[in-house]
Amino acid sequence: MTDEFLSQDEVDGLLTGVDPVDRAEGAPLSSTASDLSGVTRPFNLLSQELIVQRRMPAIETLNKRFCRLLRVGMFNFMGRVPDIVASPVRAIKYADFTAALPLPASFNVVRPNPLRGYALFVFEPALVYLIVDNLFGGDGRFQPRTEGRESTPTEQGILRRLLNAILQQYEKAWSELHALSFELVRAEPNLALANVASATDVVVTTTFTISCGTASGAFHICIPYTTLEPIRHVIHGTGDMSERPVQDRRWLRTLSRQVQAAEVDLVANLVTLPLTVKELLSMSVGDILSVDIPEMVTAEVDGVPVFDCRFGTLNGQYALRIATVLTPEQDTFPGEQLA
Secondary structure (H helix, E strand, C coil), rough: CCHCCCCHHHHHHHHHHHHHHHHHHHCCCCCHHHHHCCCCCCCCCCCHHHCCCCCCCCHHHHHHHHHHHHHHHHHHHCCCCEEEEEEEEEEEHHHHHHHHCCCCEEEEEEEEECCCCEEEECCCCHHHHHHHHHHHCCCCCCCCCCCCCCCCCCHHHHHHHHHHHHHHHHHHHHHHHHHHEEEEEEEECCHHHHCCCCCCEEEEEEEEEEEECCCCEEEEEEEEEHHHHHHHHCCCCCCCCCCCHCHHHHHHHHHHHHHHHCCEEECCCCCCCCCCCCHCCCCCCCCCEEEECCCEEEEEEEEEEEEEEEEEEEEEEEEEEEEEEEECCCCCCCCCCCC
């Protein structure tokens, strides 16, 4: 009967997850795949988070200037001078930003012209009730419940006025760094309808806390890093000449030579005939299509007009004589300067 019971070494071996023989011989415990799963994780070298790890002193300076301007704007809006504090600038994933937002909240999609993309201005419910209470003569002693109800039409109207006051001061704060104009696109009570980035995109966020007496509330500004990327040399710099990008003339000359050696296809459409499908199907061998040869034809490279030409022949071959060289308009991106 004693053979049916486990020995003490076997019991200890089951509890520690190792073979009793290895335990008896003093062999070191081997790490299993489940043990390693807690300390190893995949790492993507192409992740955008690596690019945004640098500090953004220009944004931090901008936020301090914005707080000073907003105190004046809030005084004109509500007749009181509130205390406004900006949190440190954070570069995090959009999913992490949205997961920390209190609900319900007011989500406002804003376009930062002339940059591409959208920014998100989020007003916490405590801030909404703080502004409404002060505008109606309260002192913030009573805090209503925020769960399970949407904003009233009166609150929505006050929110629009508050957002306009904030955007006006935010534009002034940006004017000394890079001229931007902020335009409200839409206001949404639901975050799912106000997404400005995908869950894995990196966004630049700042929280501003407004306090009046014992009551306080906060709003958040969230801008995707891809929107700020055209002016990244501005937000990562301090405004000094040493921080501005320096053009590498040697690299530009090398790139210019390589581009000039690239082969392209020059296409010139002599004539185009509009036909219906019925007319095309009714055609047969011997039919004649009358065309008018234009005096000038446009030669294109990859759909971009480059020359106005005259059509003719030379040495028994069809040829084009260049009459005018078409120079495309030189567009620049925000923050980019032509050499």
